[in-house]
Amino acid sequence: MTESGEGKSSKITSILSISHEKDVDGVGAAAIVWRYAKSKGLDFNVDLADYGSFERVFTVVASQRDTLIIITDLGMDENHLALVIAGLEKAIGHGCRLVWLDHHQWSKRSIKAIQSLGNKPILRVNHDFCAAEIAFKVLMPRDEICAEIALVAHDTDFNLRELDSANALADALSVIRFHAITHKLDMTDALIPLLTSLAKGGVAEVWDGESKRFKDRLLDDQVRNYRKERMKKMKRALKNHCDQMIHGRLVRVVQIPTGVTTTDLGTFVADEENLVVDGQRMPVADLFLALSPGGMLGFRRGTERVLCDQAARLFNGGGHPYAAGGSYGDYEDFQAACDDIFHSLTENREWVTE
Ligand SMILES: [Mn+2]
Numbered sequence: 001m002t003e004s005g006e007g008k009s010s011k012i013t014s015i016l017s018i019s020h021e022k023d024v025d026g027v028g029a030a031a032i033v034w035r036y037a038k039s040k041g042l043d044f045n046v047d048l049a050d051y052g053s054f055e056r057v058f059t060v061v062a063s064q065r066d067t068l069i070i071i072t073d074l075g076m077d078e079n080h081l082a083l084v085i086a087g088l089e090k091a092i093g094h095g096c097r098l099v100w101l102d103h104h105q106w107s108k109r110s111i112k113a114i115q116s117l118g119n120k121p122i123l124r125v126n127h128d129f130c131a132a133e134i135a136f137k138v139l140m141p142r143d144e145i146c147a148e149i150a151l152v153a154h155d156t157d158f159n160l161r162e163l164d165s166a167n168a169l170a171d172a173l174s175v176i177r178f179h180a181i182t183h184k185l186d187m188t189d190a191l192i193p194l195l196t197s198l199a200k201g202g203v204a205e206v207w208d209g210e211s212k213r214f215k216d217r218l219l220d221d222q223v224r225n226y227r228k229e230r231m232k233k234m235k236r237a238l239k240n241h242c243d244q245m246i247h248g249r250l251v252r253v254v255q256i257p258t259g260v261t262t263t264d265l266g267t268f269v270a271d272e273e274n275l276v277v278d279g280q281r282m283p284v285a286d287l288f289l290a291l292s293p294g295g296m297l298g299f300r301r302g303t304e305r306v307l308c309d310q311a312a313r314l315f316n317g318g319g320h321p322y323a324a325g326g327s328y329g330d331y332e333d334f335q336a337a338c339d340d341i342f343h344s345l346t347e348n349r350e351w352v353t354e
Contacts, residue, residue, distance in 0.1 A: 011066045011095050014043035018057055020073035020131070021048035021177070021187045024169050027195055028132035028153035029072035029101070032146045034199035036139040042068070046195065048188040054080040058087030065094040070139075073131030075104030076114075085113050092119045101134045103127055105318070130157035145202035152203055159323060161267060165207045168223065170263075172206075172214065175222045178259055226259075233257040234268045239277050242338035243285070246345050247352045249306055252285035253338045255293070262290045262298025266323070270302055287311060287351070289341065295331055297341075299324040304353065311351035314344045 017033040020026025030046055037044040049057045054077045061069060069091060076084065088098055098121040100114060106125050114123045126134055132153030140146040155166035172194065180190035197205040207214055214220035234257070242253040256265055266288060268274050275282040284302035289311075291297055297315050299308035300323055308324035317326020331337040345351065 012042065012068050012097065013066050014045065015040075015068045015070060016061070016064055017044065017046040018061070018069065018071045018074065019046070019048055021050050021191060023073075024156040024166065024173060025130045025132050025153040026073040027173060027191060028149045028198065029135045031149055031195055031198035031202075032132060032135040032140055032143075033070045033072060034195070035143060035146055036070075036135075038199075039140070039143075046188060046192075048191050048195075049074065050187075051077050055083060058084050062087040062090040064091045064096050067091070067096045069096055069098050070135075071098070071100045071102070072135050073102060075102055076106060076110035078107060078110065081110060081113060085117070088114075088117055088121075092117055092121075095119075098122070099138075100124070101131060101138060103129060103131050103134060130154050132157075148202050148204075149198060159263060159267070164212055165203050165209060168207055168212075168214065169203070171223050171226060172219055174259075174261060174264075175219070175226045230260055230264060231268075233260055234265055234274075237265070238269065238275070240334070241277070241282075242335065242342075243282075244338075244342045246342060247349050249286040249352060250283065250302075251287045251289070251342065251345060253289045253291055253341060255334050256290040256298070258293065262300070262325070263323075265290045266298065266300030270300065287345075291328060291331075291334070291337060291341075295327060295329045297326045297328050299326065307351050307353060311345065313350070314348055315341075 015033065015037040017030045019030035027048065030048065034044050047057055047060060092098065097119050098117060100123045102125050111123065114121055124134055124138060130153050133150040136146045136150035152163060152166040152169060155161065155163045156170045161167060176190055176194060177187070180187050194206065214223060237254050237257050240255060244251050252269065254265060254269065256262060269288050270284060272284055275284065286301060286303045287306040288300045288302060289297055297317065299312050299319065301308050307321045309319045309321055312318050312324035312326040315326030315328055317324055319325055328337060328341060
């Protein structure tokens with residue numbers, strides 16, 4: 001037996017795609033991996049996961065044999081690094097190979113741990129692209145369907161919101177995910193129909209660009225209804241906003257309703273047209289915070305006079321200058337929580353750009 005990577009890779013019979021369940025980027029990346037598997041004539045299995053389910057995912061990984069494991073749109077969960085490495089080591093011992101494509105922040109320790117694995121692992125982390133774009137470039141650079149999936153994923157992941165198809169897919173994903181959460185369904189099972197269509201014929205298989213409707217009538221109705229309800233909920237939430245001028249910047253906190261994502265709310269409050277409360281027009285805030293009932297904080301910005309990632313750092317979080325996340329913790333009184341948040345933002349001015 002030789003230890004050469006080529007010798008082992010020739011035994012590869014299937015692909016296991018592990019991707020982020022939460023957004024178009026993650027699901028799009030999985031669709032690209034699926035098309036790659038088809039192009040190579042390999043069996044395909046998929047596990048759509050989120051942070052918090054690494055223990056389950058890497059237990060499954062540990063039992064794989066002669067499988068190419070392709071992980072996309074997931075960074076390393078530092079708290080579970082040892083568990084992840086142990087699972088991957090076992091799989092690699094069974095003739096598996098690893099390809100990990102991502103665009104999140106990676107610590108040196110985690111990069112080294114992955115690169116030290118056997119069987120020539122491939123780790124590509126690039127912050128300039130979304131995960132679906134990286135998957136497209138690395139795996140299927142000549143496939144037009146994958147190119148379009150990557151384009152749509154980019155539009156949602158960088159919050160450009162320029163493509164109807166991208167907005168529609170993001171909303172469809174929310175509809176499916178909220179339904180699965182409410183009914184305690186397996187997330188991968190719930191997303192398989194959409195993923196299958198994407199992998200089969202790309203965005204055009206799911207969305208009719210002419211009529212601007214989903215080809216699946218039921219899904220189309222659900223998304224329309226979801227958008228209507230969401231608009232109502234966001235208007236109601238905005239009524240209850242808390243505003244404060246801090247370091248010359250307008251900071252606005254809104255309690256995020258269930259069934260609405262931070263991105264939805266962030267997009268809503270960034271448009272002046274939506275900012276009418278009781279007949280009064282409000283300005284777009286420099287810094288916008290969405291506080292969830294569970295105490296999670298989403299940060300978005302209305303101007304470039306603030307840095308979301310620096311603000312999020314004050315709440316055990318991080319992210320990008322234009323979007324970030326953190327955690328405030330449990331609270332009962334929204335107004336009191338806002339005052340407390342404003343206090344933290346007053347104490348520090350790293351988040352203010354000059
Ligand atoms: Mn992503």
